[in-house]
Every structure is written in structure tokens, then in C-alpha cells.
Amino acid sequence: MRNQSEDTSPEMERVQIELIRNASPAKIFGLVGSMSQTMIQASRRNIRKLHPDASEEELTLIFVELYYGKKVANLVRSQIEKRRSG
Numbered sequence: 001m002r003n004q005s006e007d008t009s010p011e012m013e014r015v016q017i018e019l020i021r022n023a024s025p026a027k028i029f030g031l032v033g034s035m036s037q038t039m040i041q042a043s044r045r046n047i048r049k050l051h052p053d054a055s056e057e058e059l060t061l062i063f064v065e066l067y068y069g070k071k072v073a074n075l076v077r078s079q080i081e082k083r084r085s086g
Helices: 010-022 025-050 056-068 070-085
Strands: none
16 A cells, blocks of 8 residues: 555554554544644634734634635625624
8 A cells, every 4th residue: 555644654653554544433523523623724814814904703704715615605794793783
């Protein structure tokens, strides 16, 4: 089998794959959740870097639009506006 990662030795990769195969579904779910959280945090930091003057609300709307689309971002925006006026 071809190595999946250029910076990991074939033996270490084999060990990693074996650990994943032997992990319980709960452990795998936890790892996936952790990786997802890490990627969300990295993405939000990058958005903040690209939009340093944006408010938290604006940053959140940018994130939502990038990852869930303009339609969902517009729905979130309208809900925020409703809460402000209501």
C-alpha cells in the first residue's frame, strides 16, 4: 500500500492505521469531533485575519456564508435582525 502522508514513515503510518481500526466508535467519534472543532477554530482565526475590523457578528455571518452558503447566512442575518427589533 502506498504511503498516505509524505512526512510520516510507512511503519508509523501502519501503526496509526491499526490504532484507528482498533478504536471504538465512541473514540473515533471523539477524534472526528475534535478535528472538526480544530478546523472551525482555524477557519475563524483566518476570517478574523482577513477582516480585522469586522465585529463578532459579522465574522460569524462570513463564516456561515463560506461554509453553509449565502441562503443560510441570509436566514441567520434575518433572525439576528428580528431579535434586535423585537
